[in-house]
Amino acid sequence: MVALPPCERPRLRCCAASGCRSAGARPLLAALRAAAAAGGTAPDGIAAGDQAADDISAGASAAPEPLEVRSVGCLRLCGEGPLVAWDGPEGTRLFGGLAPAAAAALVDQVRGLASLPLAADPALVSHQLDLEQPFFRLQRPLVLEGCGIVDPERIEAALAHGSYAQLRRVLHELSPEAVREQVRRSGLRGRGGGGYPTGLKWDTVALQPPGRRYVVCNADEGDPGAFMDRSVLEGDPHRLLEGMAIAAYAVGADHGYLYVRAEYPLAIERLRLALQQARQQGLLGPSIAGTAFALELEVRVGAGAYVCGEETALLHSIQGQRGIPRTRPPYPAQAGLWGAPTLINNVETFAAVPVILRQGGDWYAAIGSEGSRGTKVFSLSGAIRHTGLVEVPMGISLRTVVETMGGGDPDGGAVKAVQTGGPSGGCIPADLLDTPVDFESLLSLGSMMGSGGMVVIGQGTAMPEVARHFMAFSVNESCGKCVPCRAGTVQLLALLDRFVEQRATAADLEALEALCAMVKATSLCGLGQAAPNPVLSTLRHFRQEYTAALGPGS
Amino acid sequence: MDLMTISATPAQDPAQARPRLRLATVWLAGCSGCHMSFLDLDEFLFELAEAVDIVYSPVASDTKIYPEQVDVCLVEGAVANVDNLELALTLRQRTALVISFGDCAISANVPGLRNLCSAPGRDSARTVLERGYLELADASAQLPFAPGIVPELLPKVLPLHEVIPVDLYLPGCPPSAERIRAAIAPLLVGQRPRMEGASMLRFG
Amino acid sequence: MSVVTLQVDGRDVAVPAGSTLLQAIRAAGLSVPTLCDLEGLEPVGACRLCLVELEGSQRLLPACASEASEGQVIRTDTAQLQGYRRMAVELFFAEGNHVCAFCVANGTCELQDVAVAVGMDHSRFPYQYPQRSVDASHPRFSLDHNRCILCTRCVRVCDQIEGAHVWDVAERGSDCRIVAGLDQPWGEVDACTSCGKCVDVCPTGALFAKEDTTAEKHPHPERAGQLRRAREQRQWIS
Numbered sequence: 004m005v006a007l008p009p010c011e012r013p014r015l016r017c018c019a020a021s022g023c024r025s026a027g028a029r030p031l032l033a034a035l036r037a038a039a040a041a042g043g044t045a046p047d048g049i050a051a052g053d054q055a056a057d058d059i060s061a062g063a064s065a066a067p068e069p070l071e072v073r074s075v076g077c078l079r080l081c082g083e084g085p086l087v088a089w090d091g092p093e094g095t096r097l098f099g100g101l102a103p104a105a106a107a108a109l110v111d112q113v114r115g116l117a118s119l120p121l122a123a124d125p126a127l128v129s130h131q132l133d134l135e136q137p138f139f140r141l142q143r144p145l146v147l148e149g150c151g152i153v154d155p156e157r158i159e160a161a162l163a164h165g166s167y168a169q170l171r172r173v174l175h176e177l178s179p180e181a182v183r184e185q186v187r188r189s190g191l192r193g194r195g196g197g198g199y200p201t202g203l204k205w206d207t208v209a210l211q212p213p214g215r216r217y218v219v220c221n222a223d224e225g226d227p228g229a230f231m232d233r234s235v236l237e238g239d240p241h242r243l244l245e246g247m248a249i250a251a252y253a254v255g256a257d258h259g260y261l262y263v264r265a266e267y268p269l270a271i272e273r274l275r276l277a278l279q280q281a282r283q284q285g286l287l288g289p290s291i292a293g294t295a296f297a298l299e300l301e302v303r304v305g306a307g308a309y310v311c312g313e314e315t316a317l318l319h320s321i322q323g324q325r326g327i328p329r330t331r332p333p334y335p336a337q338a339g340l341w342g343a344p345t346l347i348n349n350v351e352t353f354a355a356v357p358v359i360l361r362q363g364g365d366w367y368a369a370i371g372s373e374g375s376r377g378t379k380v381f382s383l384s385g386a387i388r389h390t391g392l393v394e395v396p397m398g399i400s401l402r403t404v405v406e407t408m409g410g411g412d413p414d415g416g417a418v419k420a421v422q423t424g425g426p427s428g429g430c431i432p433a434d435l436l437d438t439p440v441d442f443e444s445l446l447s448l449g450s451m452m453g454s455g456g457m458v459v460i461g462q463g464t465a466m467p468e469v470a471r472h473f474m475a476f477s478v479n480e481s482c483g484k485c486v487p488c489r490a491g492t493v494q495l496l497a498l499l500d501r502f503v504e505q506r507a508t509a510a511d512l513e514a515l516e517a518l519c520a521m522v523k524a525t526s527l528c529g530l531g532q533a534a535p536n537p538v539l540s541t542l543r544h545f546r547q548e549y550t551a552a553l554g555p556g557s
Numbered sequence: 558m559d560l561m562t563i564s565a566t567p568a569q570d571p572a573q574a575r576p577r578l579r580l581a582t583v584w585l586a587g588c589s590g591c592h593m594s595f596l597d598l599d600e601f602l603f604e605l606a607e608a609v610d611i612v613y614s615p616v617a618s619d620t621k622i623y624p625e626q627v628d629v630c631l632v633e634g635a636v637a638n639v640d641n642l643e644l645a646l647t648l649r650q651r652t653a654l655v656i657s658f659g660d661c662a663i664s665a666n667v668p669g670l671r672n673l674c675s676a677p678g679r680d681s682a683r684t685v686l687e688r689g690y691l692e693l694a695d696a697s698a699q700l701p702f703a704p705g706i707v708p709e710l711l712p713k714v715l716p717l718h719e720v721i722p723v724d725l726y727l728p729g730c731p732p733s734a735e736r737i738r739a740a741i742a743p744l745l746v747g748q749r750p751r752m753e754g755a756s757m758l759r760f761g
Numbered sequence: 762m763s764v765v766t767l768q769v770d771g772r773d774v775a776v777p778a779g780s781t782l783l784q785a786i787r788a789a790g791l792s793v794p795t796l797c798d799l800e801g802l803e804p805v806g807a808c809r810l811c812l813v814e815l816e817g818s819q820r821l822l823p824a825c826a827s828e829a830s831e832g833q834v835i836r837t838d839t840a841q842l843q844g845y846r847r848m849a850v851e852l853f854f855a856e857g858n859h860v861c862a863f864c865v866a867n868g869t870c871e872l873q874d875v876a877v878a879v880g881m882d883h884s885r886f887p888y889q890y891p892q893r894s895v896d897a898s899h900p901r902f903s904l905d906h907n908r909c910i911l912c913t914r915c916v917r918v919c920d921q922i923e924g925a926h927v928w929d930v931a932e933r934g935s936d937c938r939i940v941a942g943l944d945q946p947w948g949e950v951d952a953c954t955s956c957g958k959c960v961d962v963c964p965t966g967a968l969f970a971k972e973d974t975t976a977e978k979h980p981h982p983e984r985a986g987q988l989r990r991a992r993e994q995r996q997w998i999s
């Protein structure tokens with residue numbers, strides 16, 4: 004979590020994940036480290052904090068105590084980035100949007116060398132963020148337990164934070180079946196969008212006839228507005244690797260792949276580093292943690308096609324083929340990579356596994372709601388005051404997430420709708436914001452949980468335009484294999500153009516609905532099947548905006 | 558459109574009781590092949606002449622103005638210029654049952670190939686005119702301009718049903734005489750033809 | 762050989778285990794329209810014309826790419842399916858440039874056949890007029906992309922039967938197109954043996970022999986199945 008218990012020795016945590024990097028985290032981190040070093044013993048550029056944390060520089064202690072400046076993963080409130088947390092005897096304070104020039108002032112405050120109290124320090128005071136606000140208070144970090152706390156580039160930090168403890172325990176104490184039992188009991192469902200029961204999937208892979216098996220982590224995260232998986236990859240990659248290794252053990256796999264989109268260079272870099280460190284520590288590779296269990300994991304970089312997040316397309320891509328889906332069955336659990344049974348799960352699904360084993364499946368199942376257990380990470384964006392990452396128990400109402408935590412419309416206007424599920428999902432109108440966030444409720448409203456992108460739509464946005472925006476996305480991302488999606492989305496887009504440009508006819512409305520039904524029912528894979536959802540859901544909840552767009556001719 | 562609206566009388570003695578059908582044929586942007594095929598109906602043309610009044614047709618009537626209260630109109634060709642468009646709109650208003658007659662009316666077909674020629678930022682009409690009258694001209698390159706005499710091209714060639722509602726489609730390039738006959742004969746007795754199977758439907 | 766029994770449009774039918782639903786439908790003396798499927802080639806389930814309804818399931822199944830299983834109750838010709846199929850055929854016509862009147866495949870084209878089968882007398886979707894090209898670089902054959910429906914029969918026959926893998930698909934969505942070699946002119950691809958199998962199995966006028974002109978194409982889609990059967994049953998080996 005962001006706020007940590009009071010600690011004797013002060014420390015700064017600077018978010019260096021993608022969101023904050025784009026807001027200038029790198030120069031800020033460098034400035035903080037320089038300021039920390041300037042008062043200490045470390046000469047230019049060498050991060051005092053890194054050494055301090057390892058306690059290898061303990062001998063050199065002439066001047067002020069070395070101040071640890073830790074580079075961490077997402078601190079949640081990305082919209083205020085770059086974020087810096089200051090942990091000290093009084094607990095944690097959080098600052099947003101600091102310029103590198105303010106670094107020295109902050110370090111002086113931390114060291115107690117500042118001439119003004121914090122509340123009067125002009126360089127800092129307007130940047131301090133309230134950690135008591137609901138955005139932070141209502142979060143329930145399980146998957147993101149270590150994100151924002153550990154330095155993702157140092158396995159020692161992850162180990163100190165408990166990573167790989169469950170892997171070691173499982174390998175020494177539990178049978179694969181006993182592991183799967185815990186996952187089944189947890190009620191965990193896939194976080195990649197479909198919500199398939201994870202335990203059942205693991206069983207299906209494990210119970211295939213003897214032979215080779217693979218594990219695959221789906222880190223393609225192609226939904227526009229979604230950055231949950233990226234945060235895990237960038238902020239706490241070892242948790243993911245641990246979850247994956249436990250899964251591999253549970254299903255009997257000794258080889259696996261992490262499929263990451265090329266647009267995530269930092270995630271790829273950190274993942275590769277994490278893999279290397281885990282191998283060095285004997286936590287991956289042959290005979291893991293002194294047992295007979297062996298696992299090789301490799302990173303595969305996708306070229307950033309949305310459809311490559313679809314599991315069969317992803318597997319083709321790993322095999323070096325064109326990333327297009329195929330009909331299922333057979334499901335990957337039966338016949339996946341090179342025909343072998345393959346477990347494929349989303350980043351967040353794997354990352355939930357260590358905590359489930361630590362606390363027990365029943366403990367996890369007690370969080371969340373009937374049918375949707377545990378927590379879910381959402382990325383909040385759009386017309387909302389607090390943009391960022393939230394991990395909340397399932398079953399929480401959309402209103403709590405969007406209005407209470409997200410702070411509603413930044414200009415004080417009313418929220419018009421919330422889009423969930425990206426191009427496969429739909430828009431939920433403001434009057435239904437009391438809907439609980441769970442798989443079934445969102446589906447029943449014509450949207451879906453999806454991978455966790457939540458885009459808030461303000462009053463100024465016309466719904467046919469929203470639908471057109473997503474349809475244009477589907478047109479671009481269709482793999483082109485099957486005709487309803489390849490050609491149907493193009494025709495849907497043309498029809499939506501007519502509504503957006505106010506020249507549609509009643510016949511166009513009929514054609515729009517008929518074609519949506521056809522594309523949904525007949526497309527080969529989830530991309531095409533879900534492509535009409537943004538249209539159907541806006542037709543359902545905002546039909547008057549379509550009928551108002553009918554031109555004078557009709 | 559329901560065929561019952563074009564033949565008011567119920568049928569004990571259909572041939573006698575029914576008023577003569579007012580039939581029109583129209584030639585828009587097409588090669589006239591559909592009309593040639595119509596003329597291939599041979600003897601059936603005599604039967605037809607018994608049963609209908611041809612009130613407007615490029616091949617069987619001298620009338621220049623599309624008349625009122627037409628029962629059935631066969632429309633050959635796509636809608637490619639302003640004259641085509643005007644005639645299409647007029648005939649729709651004055652006709653009970655409009656038939657897209659042949660592939661050009663149905664899909665724009667050969668005249669629609671012009672739609673493939675559009676240079677960036679220019680519609681296909683401009684592109685083909687510039688190509689034909691400016692780029693390929695030997696001397697005195699000049700775009701044709703004779704308002705009221707030479708009809709202006711529409712930016713895009715359209716099938717008839719994208720311009721007016723169409724009641725029946727009679728595909729073929731051209732539809733064979735047999736197919737035309739099989740489509741028209743039922744109309745004469747107030748029935749809608751069954752447009753099914755390769756003999757009635759196949760394009761080309 | 763074990764057998765599964767199922768019901769297709771009210772008719773009971775028994776087929777060898779491992780048969781596809783399409784084989785079961787045909788064994789029952791019925792048919793569904795197909796375009797991408799071809800006996801002898803691995804199914805891809807791409808054209809979606811053969812979708813059927815399975816009792817007790819919301820999801821439609823591609824008959825060509827689904828295995829028949831015991832006790833299934835299948836419907837092949839409901840009003841819903843008819844509506845979807847007709848739309849699919851209209852989408853095919855609207856996404857390419859089809860002018861049957863001067864097409865080499867006029868009269869033998871399978872796209873024309875399915876248009877008839879689904880009762881398509883016109884397309885309710887506007888034609889897109891995509892800019893596509895013709896590859897006439899091969900000494901004996903041509904590929905007119907305007908008529909290609911991306912069924913990938915050519916890709917599969919060249920890969921799975923001829924073993925040359927000259928063809929593949931490039932780009933995505935509506936930009937998809939068949940490419941020879943490494944997106945080269947077909948005539949420059951050394952791997953092509955000029956066997957003509959791709960031309961034989963192409964359901965449309967996209968691939969054709971150069972000597973054939975309007976309405977002169979003689980497709981031989983049956984050859985893929987013949988070759989595969991001959992190989993598997995070693996028919997030409999004494």
Ligand SMILES: Cc1cc2nc3c(=O)[nH]c(=O)nc-3n(C[C@H](O)[C@H](O)[C@H](O)COP(=O)(O)O)c2cc1C
Pocket residue numbers: 192193194195196197198199201221222223224225226309310311312313314315347348349350352353454528529530
């Ligand atoms: C078009 C499309 C895109 C998808 N993209 C992703 C993705 O980016 N990440 C992901 O985990 N799952 C994605 N999925 C879902 C996967 O196919 C698959 O269901 C999932 O990875 C299974 O993991 P889970 O059971 O842990 O959710 C996508 C599905 C479709 C149809």
Ligand code: SF4
Pocket residue numbers: 310327328480481482483484485486488489526527528529530531532
């Ligand atoms: S639905 Fe779209 S993305 Fe999926 S296989 Fe068909 S064309 Fe490809």
Ligand code: SF4
Pocket residue numbers: 760761858859860861862864865866867868870871872873908965966967
């Ligand atoms: S490929 Fe078939 S449908 Fe297309 S133009 Fe040729 S004959 Fe007509």
Ligand code: SF4
Pocket residue numbers: 918919923925926927928952953954955956957958959960
């Ligand atoms: S002619 Fe034969 S080898 Fe050449 S592309 Fe066609 S199928 Fe392949």
Ligand code: SF4
Pocket residue numbers: 908909910911912913914915916939959962963964965967968
């Ligand atoms: S060229 Fe012919 S066989 Fe190949 S994909 Fe196109 S239509 Fe199918």
Ligand code: FES
Pocket residue numbers: 018019020021022023024076077078079080081082084085086391392
């Ligand atoms: S990326 Fe820095 S707070 Fe989210």
Ligand code: FES
Pocket residue numbers: 794795796797798805806807808809810811812823824825826
């Ligand atoms: S024939 Fe089955 S999908 Fe094409």
